[in-house]
Amino acid sequence: MRVTILGNNSALPAFGRHPSAQAVSVYGELLLIDCGEGTQIQMQRYGLRWRSMHHIFISHLHGDHYFGLPGLLNSMSLLGRTAPLHLYAPADLKPILDSILLVADTVLSYPLYFHALPDGVALLADDPSFSVTCFPVEHRIQCHGFLVERKTRGRKLLPEKCNEYGIPAAYYEYLKKGQDYERKDGFLVKNEWVTEDGPSAKRYAYCADTLFTDSFLTVIQGADTIYHECTYLEKDAAKALARHHSTAAQAAQIAKLANAKQLILGHFSSKYKELEPFFDEASAIFPNVFVSIEGTSYEI
């Protein structure tokens, strides 16, 4: 499970940095979170394939988080996509998208299912391999964070070993759950002889855009990786608060309070050319910090 950063900047593109977008890869499925202007071009640039993508999540309706969406939806249609796409976004986005398609006389080549984000915490997508839950964060307008959970697929079978011990395929599901197998001749095949550890469950929390608050801490508690916005440095904390954004120190504080394993920083203001100070400020509070770089994939 990993996240690829497609845009790490806040509202204004600057210094080659793009507005917010990132793709979480879970067992080969690509979950797109936010879709700032230029996302489709960034996806091309970094080799992310639309065919693996069936779910898009939009945190809120400031343009730097969704102005790339109409173009992406359009392009997939021009390329003849037929697979359904699920879009989870604030309700107000639907009439805007409908109008954009209507005035262009465009009918998408694939079914687009629009899911309006509810006010509170809610399970949005529940797949055998992953789930996505939204939770409210505190911004100027309605805004959500997203918690992506990779589910465990149980223990991983070693097919050669299973054959060796003569275990019938019908019993494989029980092996995945960790059970031993007793042969007809009374011989007990221990689970660990024919399986190994499978991928563990993992939790990734996307927290943007928000001021510093512990209001969603219970939801993201114990996440393996937290992405937290830090539009500003601590010296501009007053500006951060006034604009409902966070500082690098505050992002680190949240990661610490949530007992996360690692923290990815992003959504940098265009007033900062250099990003090292974000690393320094956050690292003083929380040990395992990454300053997100566009095109880079981070293991969760």
Add this chain to the structure above:
Amino acid sequence: MRVTILGNNSALPAFGRHPSAQAVSVYGELLLIDCGEGTQIQMQRYGLRWRSMHHIFISHLHGDHYFGLPGLLNSMSLLGRTAPLHLYAPADLKPILDSILLVADTVLSYPLYFHALPDGVALLADDPSFSVTCFPVEHRIQCHGFLVERKTRGRKLLPEKCNEYGIPAAYYEYLKKGQDYERKDGFLVKNEWVTEDGPSAKRYAYCADTLFTDSFLTVIQGADTIYHECTYLEKDAAKALARHHSTAAQAAQIAKLANAKQLILGHFSSKYKELEPFFDEASAIFPNVFVSIEGTSYEI
């Protein structure tokens, strides 16, 4: 007077080529024609300044011609623009832009004047230095071309020479119009002694997106430079017609019929990686062809 190409591709971004956008520079004023996704980033990349821009023209409401507009309008506001901006676009764009601003709780920092494009030929902007006229072209949905005219500013004064001959500043306007000056001592100062040729009037015609038609030929007749879409090569002429687009040969035919001085080709389909065949095809019909390259400025 020159045009800088910001995007030369048709609907799908491909091979590093962006969707349609270009900026016409007239006496330091920047006129933006179409605004595909990524235009604000392209403007940054190629050093075009928003401060010189007060007019934006949108040919039609296919996304590859305007999906960069909301981001550009937003960014100028975030940067505190106060100068008025005039937007000329199909009427249906206004409620979409209004909704986008409303759901983001955004009030632009500058006055944005929306001018709905009329059905036929019409003078849109008439400045002392330039004018812009729209004309209908033939596409799947309502679509306009734009004719940009640079006005002559008359003859260019040579201030040192004017001083030398003792001509009062109050008479300069008459010198610009080509008149001689008769001094009180009866000495006749010939106009050509104190002025030189100023910038001549120029006409630039933007023709996109359209199928091959001579319906707007009278409007663009004698243009110095024509930009004409050529989404396809002649071998795909049937596809061009079906999709209301043109071929390189057809674009060249229009330039020839219009007695233009030069032709710029653009709006290439993403099915073509190489663009040389567009040059070859058009040059066989019309002598002075440029295959538009992003970031390049063409003298008109």
